[in-house]
Amino acid sequence: MAKPIRSARGRSRASPASTFEQGVAQRVHVFTLYVAGLGEVSRRAVENVRKVCEARLHGRFTLDVVDVYQHPDIAKRDDIVALPSLVRSSPAPRRVLIGDMSNLQHVLIGLQLPEP
Numbered sequence: 001m002a003k004p005i006r007s008a009r010g011r012s013r014a015s016p017a018s019t020f021e022q023g024v025a026q027r028v029h030v031f032t033l034y035v036a037g038l039g040e041v042s043r044r045a046v047e048n049v050r051k052v053c054e055a056r057l058h059g060r061f062t063l064d065v066v067d068v069y070q071h072p073d074i075a076k077r078d079d080i081v082a083l084p085s086l087v088r089s090s091p092a093p094r095r096v097l098i099g100d101m102s103n104l105q106h107v108l109i110g111l112q113l114p115e116p
Contacts, residue, residue: 029053029061029113030090036083037069041100045084048101056113086111 033049035042046065053061068075068083078087088095088111097110107113 027060027091029057029088029111031061032064032066032078032087032089034066034068034075034078034080034083034085034087037067042067042084044102045086045100048107049086052101052104052107052113056108 031049031053033045035045049063053063066074068080080087082098084098084100086097086101086107095111097107099106101107
């Protein structure tokens with residue numbers, strides 16, 4: 001982390017870099033996982049995403065799971081064409097990953113999640 005710098009009045013303030021780093025660490029990630037029913041691939045995708053988010057984001061995330069069999073209108077509205085699909089809607093930019101999320105490196109790079 002960057003060292004504090006002194007302002008002209010002698011008060012200490014955080015450097016722009018450390019302020020940015022703190023903001024990145026504090027923001028909440030918003031995910032939506034689109035699955036097809038309760039099959040093995042869907043269960044594995046949900047489990048893998050939760051593990052990654054809990055390990056890397058430490059509670060600073062929300063995860064909504066949408067079963068497109070029950071809510072096809074939501075998948076159509078959000079332009080989902082393959083399942084399972086994981087969408088990160090916040091922070092911007094929107095990112096979409098397809099598959100059961102079993103490849104940890106693929107998920108970390110694709111979602112731009114912080115290293116531990």
